[in-house]
Amino acid sequence: MTKKLVCLALACLMALVSVSALAANYVNVFNWEDYISEEAIQLFEEEYKDLDLHVNYMNFTTNEDMMVQVRTSPGAFDVVVPSEYCVERMIKEGLIQELNYDLLPNAKKYTLPELLDPSYDPANAHSIPYMWGTLGILYNTELVDDEIDSWKWMFDEKYAGSVFMLDSIRDSMGMALKYLGYSMNTKDPKELTAAANLLIDQKARGIVKAYQVDETKDKMVNGEAALALVWSGDAEYAQELNDKLAYVIPQEGSNIWVDCFVIPSTARNVEYAHLFIDFMSRPEIAVLNVQEIGYSCPNQGAIELMGEEYTSNTTMNPPEEKVALCEYFNDIDEGSMKIYNALWGKVKNAK
Amino acid sequence: MTSFQAPAWSVPVLIAAFVIFIGLVIFYVIKSRGIRRPLFAMPYTAWVALFTVIPCLLIAYYAFTDAAGRFTLDNFKSFWDSDYEMNRELIEMGMDPAELGFGRGTVNVDTLVYSLWMALLCTVICLALGYPAAYIMADREFRLGATIVVLFIIPMWMNFLLRTIAWMSLLEDNGLINNFLASIGLPRLRLMYNSGAVLMGMIYNYLPFMVFPIYNVLNKMDLKYSEAAMDLGASPIKTFLKVTLPLSLPGVVSGITMVFMPSVTTFFIPRVLGGGNTEMFGDLIERTFLTANNWNVGSALSLIMMVLILLSLGLLRKVDPEGEGEGML
Amino acid sequence: MKKFLQRFYIILILLFLYVPILVLIVQSFNAGKSRAKWEGLSFVWYEELFKSSAIMDALKVTVTIALLAAVISTVLGTLAAIGIYAMKKRPQALMMTLTNIPMTMPDIVTGISLMLLYLFFRVDRGYWTMLLAHITFDIPYVILSVMPKLKQMNKFSYEAALDLGCTPGQALRKVILPAVKPGVVTGAMLAFTLSLDDFTISYFTTSPLVQNLSTLIYSQARKGIKPTLNALSALMFITLLVLLLIVNRRTADNHPVKS
Numbered sequence: 001m002t003k004k005l006v007c008l009a010l011a012c013l014m015a016l017v018s019v020s021a022l023a024a025n026y027v028n029v030f031n032w033e034d035y036i037s038e039e040a041i042q043l044f045e046e047e048y049k050d051l052d053l054h055v056n057y058m059n060f061t062t063n064e065d066m067m068v069q070v071r072t073s074p075g076a077f078d079v080v081v082p083s084e085y086c087v088e089r090m091i092k093e094g095l096i097q098e099l100n101y102d103l104l105p106n107a108k109k110y111t112l113p114e115l116l117d118p119s120y121d122p123a124n125a126h127s128i129p130y131m132w133g134t135l136g137i138l139y140n141t142e143l144v145d146d147e148i149d150s151w152k153w154m155f156d157e158k159y160a161g162s163v164f165m166l167d168s169i170r171d172s173m174g175m176a177l178k179y180l181g182y183s184m185n186t187k188d189p190k191e192l193t194a195a196a197n198l199l200i201d202q203k204a205r206g207i208v209k210a211y212q213v214d215e216t217k218d219k220m221v222n223g224e225a226a227l228a229l230v231w232s233g234d235a236e237y238a239q240e241l242n243d244k245l246a247y248v249i250p251q252e253g254s255n256i257w258v259d260c261f262v263i264p265s266t267a268r269n270v271e272y273a274h275l276f277i278d279f280m281s282r283p284e285i286a287v288l289n290v291q292e293i294g295y296s297c298p299n300q301g302a303i304e305l306m307g308e309e310y311t312s313n314t315t316m317n318p319p320e321e322k323v324a325l326c327e328y329f330n331d332i333d334e335g336s337m338k339i340y341n342a343l344w345g346k347v348k349n350a351k
Numbered sequence: 352m353t354s355f356q357a358p359a360w361s362v363p364v365l366i367a368a369f370v371i372f373i374g375l376v377i378f379y380v381i382k383s384r385g386i387r388r389p390l391f392a393m394p395y396t397a398w399v400a401l402f403t404v405i406p407c408l409l410i411a412y413y414a415f416t417d418a419a420g421r422f423t424l425d426n427f428k429s430f431w432d433s434d435y436e437m438n439r440e441l442i443e444m445g446m447d448p449a450e451l452g453f454g455r456g457t458v459n460v461d462t463l464v465y466s467l468w469m470a471l472l473c474t475v476i477c478l479a480l481g482y483p484a485a486y487i488m489a490d491r492e493f494r495l496g497a498t499i500v501v502l503f504i505i506p507m508w509m510n511f512l513l514r515t516i517a518w519m520s521l522l523e524d525n526g527l528i529n530n531f532l533a534s535i536g537l538p539r540l541r542l543m544y545n546s547g548a549v550l551m552g553m554i555y556n557y558l559p560f561m562v563f564p565i566y567n568v569l570n571k572m573d574l575k576y577s578e579a580a581m582d583l584g585a586s587p588i589k590t591f592l593k594v595t596l597p598l599s600l601p602g603v604v605s606g607i608t609m610v611f612m613p614s615v616t617t618f619f620i621p622r623v624l625g626g627g628n629t630e631m632f633g634d635l636i637e638r639t640f641l642t643a644n645n646w647n648v649g650s651a652l653s654l655i656m657m658v659l660i661l662l663s664l665g666l667l668r669k670v671d672p673e674g675e676g677e678g679m680l
Numbered sequence: 681m682k683k684f685l686q687r688f689y690i691i692l693i694l695l696f697l698y699v700p701i702l703v704l705i706v707q708s709f710n711a712g713k714s715r716a717k718w719e720g721l722s723f724v725w726y727e728e729l730f731k732s733s734a735i736m737d738a739l740k741v742t743v744t745i746a747l748l749a750a751v752i753s754t755v756l757g758t759l760a761a762i763g764i765y766a767m768k769k770r771p772q773a774l775m776m777t778l779t780n781i782p783m784t785m786p787d788i789v790t791g792i793s794l795m796l797l798y799l800f801f802r803v804d805r806g807y808w809t810m811l812l813a814h815i816t817f818d819i820p821y822v823i824l825s826v827m828p829k830l831k832q833m834n835k836f837s838y839e840a841a842l843d844l845g846c847t848p849g850q851a852l853r854k855v856i857l858p859a860v861k862p863g864v865v866t867g868a869m870l871a872f873t874l875s876l877d878d879f880t881i882s883y884f885t886t887s888p889l890v891q892n893l894s895t896l897i898y899s900q901a902r903k904g905i906k907p908t909l910n911a912l913s914a915l916m917f918i919t920l921l922v923l924l925l926i927v928n929r930r931t932a933d934n935h936p937v938k939s
Contacts (some may be wrong), residue, residue, distance in 0.1 A: 030888060033899050055389025058888035059899040064642045072799055073887045161541075165626045169642065173499075193451050203628075210544050222525045222717075229372055335440045341643040342437035345458040346658055348638075386848040388838055392763025392775065395756050399778045402816040406793030407781070409800055469686060484693050487686045501924050504873065506697045508920050509704070509913055511877055512897045512932065517700035520707070527703065555696065616786030618880075633788050640792060653789040657781075664780065 003010060026051045027272045029067060030066065030077040033214075033261070035131075036280075037292035040139040044279045053272060062168070062213070070095055074266035078273040084258045085170070087127045088331035089118040096262040103274035105129060106281040115185040127260035128277065128299035131289075133232035134318060134326055135171055138217075142244045143226035151179035152252045154199070160207045164219065164228035167211040169344045170329055171255065175229055177254045183336075184327055187336040196343035200350040211348065220245060223329060231257070236294035236315045247315045253325035255297040258298070289316050290316075356528065372397060397678040407657075413650035426651035433458040436648070459652065461637065466632040469546070470614040474561075477610045480554070481561035485602075488562075489569035500566065503559045515552055515623050522548055522624065544626035552620040557613065561606040568602030571593075604667055612660055632656060686865045701917065708910035725758075725907040726769045729915075739912070741807065742876065742892040749814035750872040755869075756815070758820025758864050762856055764823070765830045767777055784821065790817060791884035798885065813885040814875045821874065822867030829863035830856075 029036075041055045058077070060066040063086045069081060070090070082090060090096045101108060107128045108116065121127045139148050143162065146153060154163055154175070166172050174184035176195035186192065202208055208223050217234040219225065221241045230238075235247035261277045263270060279285060283301030290297040290306070294315050297303055302312055303317075311317050332340060360607035374392055380386060411439045417423045434456030438448040470532070488496040506514065521527050522543040529539045542548060576598065580590040618633030630638070635655070692815035708726070712719030764775045782790055793907060794813045798805050831855075857864070879894035884897065896910055 028889065056889060060888065061899055062642075064644070067644070068641055069888055072795070073805060076804070076887050076889060167622075189444065189446060189451060193453075208628070210628060212622070212627055215623075219523070222523070224524055297452045335443070337643070338440050341433050341645070342456060342458075345433055345635075345638075346456070348627070349458050349462060351629075377867070387712055388766035389763045389771075391759040391852075395760030395823075396775070398756065398816070398819070399775075402794070402797070402812065403778055403781055405800075406790075406797045408795045409796040410789070480693065483689060487690055490686065492683070493686060495690075498925075499694070503697065503926060505917070505920055506701055508873060508876060509701055509917060510894060510897055510909075511879055512894060513704060513909060513913055514700050517703045517707075520703055521700065555700070558697070560692075580834070612783075613786065616788055618788060633786060636788055636792075637786070637788075646796075649792070653786075653792065657785055657789060660785070661781075 025269075025272075026054050026056050027075050027079060027080045027269060027276045028056045028058065029276065030058045030060060030069070031079075031081045033061060035081065035259075035293060035325050037288040039292075040280065040285050040288045043285065043288075044276065047279065048275060051272075053275070054257050055276070068112050069253050070264055073311070074264075075268050077264050078267040078269045079265055079276050081130055081259050082262060083329070083332050084118065084120045084127075084260065085329035087260050087262060090262065091110075091121065091126050092331065095264055096126050097265045097267070097270070099128065099263065099277075100274060103271070104128070104278045104281065110281055110283060110286070110299045112208070112298050112300055112303075115298050118258070118328065120330065121260075127262045128281070129258045130257065130261050130280065131233070131293060131295040132258040133296045134249050134323070135175065135229070135231055135257070136235065136247055136249040138220055138228045138235045138238060138245055138247050140220065140223060140226050140228040140242075140244055141246055143223070148227070148248050149251050151175060151252050154229065155179070155202050155207065157205060157207065159226050160205065161209055162226040163202075163207050163209055164216045164225045164230075165208050166213050166216075166229045167213050169340055171229065171231075172211075172347070173340065173344065178250075178254060182257055185330040185332070187332065187339075189339055192339055192343055196347055199347045200323075203350045232315055232318070233293060235297035235311075239315060240294070244262065249318055249322045249326065251325070253327065256323060256326035256328060258328070259295075369397075371471055399543045400637050410650045410653055410657075413646050414654045417647060426647045427655075430459050430649045430651055430655055454485075462630055462635045463632055463655075465629065466617075469550060469553065469617075469631065470611050472550055473557060474607055474611045475559040476550075476554055476608065477558050481558055481606065482565055482603070485565035485569055488566050489559045489572075490512055491574070496566070498571065499562070503562060507559055511556065512619065514555070515620055516550055518548075518555065519543065519623055543624060544624065544628060546629060548624040549617075549631075550630075552624045553614050556617075556620070557610045558607040560613075564605035564609065565599060565602040568599045572598055573582045608664065608667055611663070615660070616656065694804075701819045704910050705914040705917065708907050708914045709888040710907060713907065725911040726915075728906075729908045729911045731851075734891075735893075735908060738891050738893045738896040741890060742894075745807075745814055745892060746872050746875040747810050748811055749818050749875045750868050753818035753822050753871045754864060754868040757819040757867060758826050758857075758860065759825045760819065761826035761830060761860075761863075762852075765827065779823055781821045782817050783824075787878075787880035788884075789819075791881040794881065796886040805885055807886070807890045810882055810886040810890065810892070813881050814878065817878070817881060818871035818875060821870045822864075825867040825870060826860050829860040833859040875892060 038055065041057065045054055060069065063083050066080065066082060067086060067089070068334070070077060071093075071253075087096070108124065111124075111129055115129045115132065117123055137148055137151075137154065139153075144153075144159070146158075150194075153159065154165075170184075173192070173195050176198045177184050177186060177191060180191070180194055180198065182188075182191045182195070212219075216228050216230055217238040220228050220230075220238045223242075223244075230247075232247060235245070239245045239247065261280070263273045263277075267273055280289065281299065283299060283305050286297060286299035287300035287305050290299075290302060290310070294316065296318075297306070297310065372393075376390065379390065396571070414426055415422055415424070416427060425435065432438075432455045434448070434453050437456070438453055439452070441448045487493055488499050490496075519526070523529065524539060524541065524543070526542070528542060533539055544674075572595070577590050577594050580594045581587070585593065615631075616633035616636070617631050618637055621627070621629060621631045621634055632652075636649055636652050639645050639652060703764065707939075709721050709723070710718055711722035711724065760775075764772055764779075785793075791813070794809075794816070795805070798809050803809060837855050838851050841855045842848065846854065877894070879898060882892050883895050883898065886892070888899075891899070893909075893912075900906060900909070
C-alpha cells in the first residue's frame with residue numbers, strides 16, 4: 001500500500017511539471033466568461049507566431065469578483081475587461097496604467113466617436129471600448145399582451161411571480177431610480193431610499209420570481225418567466241434561441257454600459273498587452289467577436305463590414321433616440337456605497 | 352480596501368519562532384533521551400500554527416479594526432445593526448436617519464436566525480431520514496450495508512455545484528418534474544424559488560454525513576446488550592429505546608455536528624434553488640467580503656459565526672464527553 | 681415483509697440521492713444545449729470535452745491536487761495522530777481543539793482566512809497555495825480516522841519496541857503502522873474525496889490562472905453550464921463507481937470503506 005502511494009505521489013509530481021507557470025511570452029487576459037471569439041485568439045497567436053505569443057484566457061463572473069482578483073493578484077493579468085464604472089474606480093485606486101496610443105494605431109481610429117472621451121475616463125487615457133450595450137426588459141410575447149414600453153410593467157401585479165430581477169446592486173437599484181424619474185447615479189439618500197422601498201414593495205407583492213444574473217437568459221428561453229431585467233447582450237443570445245422574445249429599452253431611459261480594455265499597472269507584459277488590444281480593434285477581428293458575443297459593437301469599421309445584418313438589429317443597434325435616454329454608471333464613492341449596500345441588503349432579505 | 356500585509360519585522364520574528372520551535376524539539380529529544388512519540392506531532396504542530404492559528408488571528412485583526420487599520424468595535428455593531436455604517440454616513444451628510452425611516456437594521460441578525468433555523472430543520476430531517484437508513488444498513492440480516500455505504504459516497508464525488516444545478520433542472524416551473532406532471536394532466540407546481548427548495552438542497556447534500564457516523568456506531572455495537580434485553584423480556588421497541596438508541600448516541604452527536612455546522616453557512620444553494628430570494632449567513636458573508644468589499648465587517652461576521660460554532664461544539668461535548676468525534680468517521 | 685420494507689426504504693433514499701445524477705448523465709447525451717428540452721441523442725459533448733483544453737487542465741489540477749493533498753495529509757496526519765495520542769492531557773486537549781477548528785469552521789471562513797494569510801505574506805495565489813489549503817482541511821479528517829484505531833492498540837507497544845532495540849523508524853513501521861492501517865486508508869480516502877469536491881476553499885486560495893473543476897464550473901454556473909461538464913461528470917461517475925466497488929469488495933470482509 002505504501003509503495004503504491006509513493007508511486008502515485010511521483011506520478012502526480014510528473015504531471016505537475018506540465019502545469020505551466022507564468023512565462024514571458026504570454027498575454028494574460030482576464031475577461032468575462034465566453035466573451036471573446038476563440039477564432040480571434042487563434043488568429044492573434046498565428047499573427048505573432050514569431051514572438052511565440054500565447055493567450056492565457058481567464059474568466060470572471062462579476063465586476064466585483066474581478067476587482068478583488070486584480071487587487072489581490074498583482075502581476076497576474078496583462079489585459080482586463082471591466083465595465084465603465086469599474087474603470088473609473090480602478091483609475092482612482094491606481095490599479096490601471098495609461099494606454100500608449102502609439103502602440104494602438106487601430107484602437108481610436110475605429111471607435112465610434114460618441115463612445116470616445118467618456119465621462120468615466122476623459123480622453124480615453126486608460127481604457128478603450130471593447131463592447132457596449134444597454135439595460136432593458138426582455139419579455140416573452142406569448143405571455144405578455146401589453147405593449148411593454150415602460151419600467152412600470154416590472155412592478156405590475158398582472159405579472160406577479162413572473163418577473164426576473166438582476167442580482168446586481170447598481171442595475172436593479174438603477175432601474176428603480178429611473179422609474180421614479182431620478183438619475184441612476186444619484187447619491188441623494190432620499191432618492192435611494194425611495195428606490196429601495198419600491199424594490200422591497202415589488203418583492204413583498206410577490207412580483208419578483210428570482211434575483212439572478214446569468215441563469216436568466218436560459219430560463220427566459222425556456223419560458224420560465226414573462227419579463228426580465230437583462231443586459232442587451234443576454235437579450236440577443238436569448239432571442240436567437242427563442243423568437244417569441246423581444247427586447248426593449250423603456251421610455252424612462254436606462255443604463256448604457258461599456259466594457260473596456262484596460263492594462264493593470266502591475267501587468268508584466270505591457271507591450272504584448274498593447275499588441276493584443278490593437279489586434280482586437282481591427283475591424284475584421286472585431287466582427288468575429290461581435291458575431292460570437294452578440295453585444296453592441298463600438299467599432300465603426302466592423303459595423304461597416306457587417307452592414308444591414310447589424311444595423312437592422314434593434315437589440316444590438318438600438319435607435320439613437322433611445323440611446324440618448326440612457327446614461328453611464330458613474331463610480332460611487334465608498335461612503336455612498338455603504339448606503340447602497342445597506343439598502344440592497346434590505347431588498348435581498350425582504351419578505 | 353487595501354489588504355493587511357506582513358510588516359518587515361514579521362520575517363525575522365517568524366524565523367526566530369521557527370528556530371525556537373526547532374530548539375524546543377531538540378531540547379525535548381535530549382531530555383527524554385530519544386524520539387518519544389509526541390514528537391511525531393511536531394510537523395503538524397508547525398502546520399497548525401501557520402495555517403490555522405495565524406489565519407484565525409488575521410480574521411480577528413480585521414474584525415477589530417476599521418478600513419484605516421485603527422482599533423474599533425464598530426464591525427460588531429454592524430452585525431447587531433446592519434444599518435450602522437449607513438446611518439453614520441447619513442449623519443455625516445447632515446441627515447437624520449430616523450427621518451428616512453431607519454433605526455436599527457435587522458438584516459444581519461435576521462439572516463443568522465434564519466440560517467440557524469434552516470440548519471436546525473435540515474439537521475432534524477436528516478436525522479429522521481438518516482437514522483432508520485443507518486439502522487437498516489447495520490442490521491445483521493440486511494447484509495448489503497457495506498455496499499450501500501459506497502453507494503452513499505459516490506454522489507459526494509460528483510461535483511457539488513453540478514448536483515445542485517441538476518436539481519434546478521428538475522424543479523423549475525418548466526423543469527422535468529413539472530413537464531412530467533403536465534404531460535399526465537396534473538397542474539404545474541411551484542417547486543423552486545422558495546425556502547423549501549433550499550432546505551431540500553441542503554438535506555440532499557448533508558444526508559450522507561448523518562448516515563455514516565450512525566451506521567459506524569451501530570455496526571460496531573455489541574449485539575449482546577440488545578439480545579440480553581430481549582432475553583429479559585423487553586419488547587423490541589423498549590429494547591431499541593432503552594439499549595440501542597442510548598448506545599448509538601455518540602454517532603448521533605457526530606452526525607448532528609457534521610450536518611449542523613456546515614449547513615448554517617450554506618451558500619450557493621440559496622442562490623440557485625431559492626432564486627436568490629432570501630440570503631443565508633454564508634451568502635451574507637460572501638456578499639460582505641466580495642460585493643460590498645468590506646473585509647472588516649465580513650471578518651466580524653465570520654468571527655461571530657466561529658464563536659457560535661465552537662460554543663455549540665462545547666455544548667455537544669457535554670452531551671458526549673467521551674466522543675472526541677470518535678464515531679464521526 | 682420486514683425485509684421488503686427495509687429494501688423499499690433504502691431504495692427510496694438512494695433514489696433521492698441518485699435522481700439528480702441521472703439527470704446530469706442524461707443531459708450529457710442531449711444534442712441540444714438546453715437543460716430542459718430533449719433534442720435527440722448525441723455524443724457531441726463528449727467530443728467537445730476532449731477538445732476543451734480548459735476542462736482538461738482543470739481536471740489535471742483537480743486530480744493532482746486531490747492525490748497530492750491526500751498523500752501529504754495522510755503522512756502528516758497519521759504521524760500527528762500518533763504523537764497527539766501519546767501526549768499528556770493538557771497539550772492533547774489543546775491539539776484536538778486546534779484540529780477541530782478547520783473541521784467546524786465554515787468553508788467560506790476557512791477559505792477567506794487562508795486568502796488573508798497568503799495576502800499577508802505576499803504569496804501569489806495559484807496551484808501551490810491551493811494545495812496547501814487542501815492539505816490544511818484534509819489533515820483533521822485523517823487524524824480523526826486514525827485516532828480510534830490507536831485507542832484499540834496497546835498503549836505501551838511503541839516504547840516496548842524501543843526498549844527491545846528498535847530504532848524509532850522501525851518501531852513506527854513494524855509496530856504502530858500495521859495496527860492503524862485501516863484508519864490510515866480511510867483517512868486517505870476521505871481526504872481525497874473532500875479535496876475532489878471542494879469548491880469554496882479552492883475559490884479563495886487560487887488565482888483565475890489555475891482553476892480546478894469546481895472553480896471552472898462556478899465561472900460557468902451563472903451562465904448555464906455547458907453539457908461538456910455533464911459529460912465529464914458522467915465519465916467520472918462510471919470510473920468512480922467501478923473503482924469504489926472494487927476497493928469495497930477487497931476491503932469489505934474486514935472493514936467497510938468509510939468507518
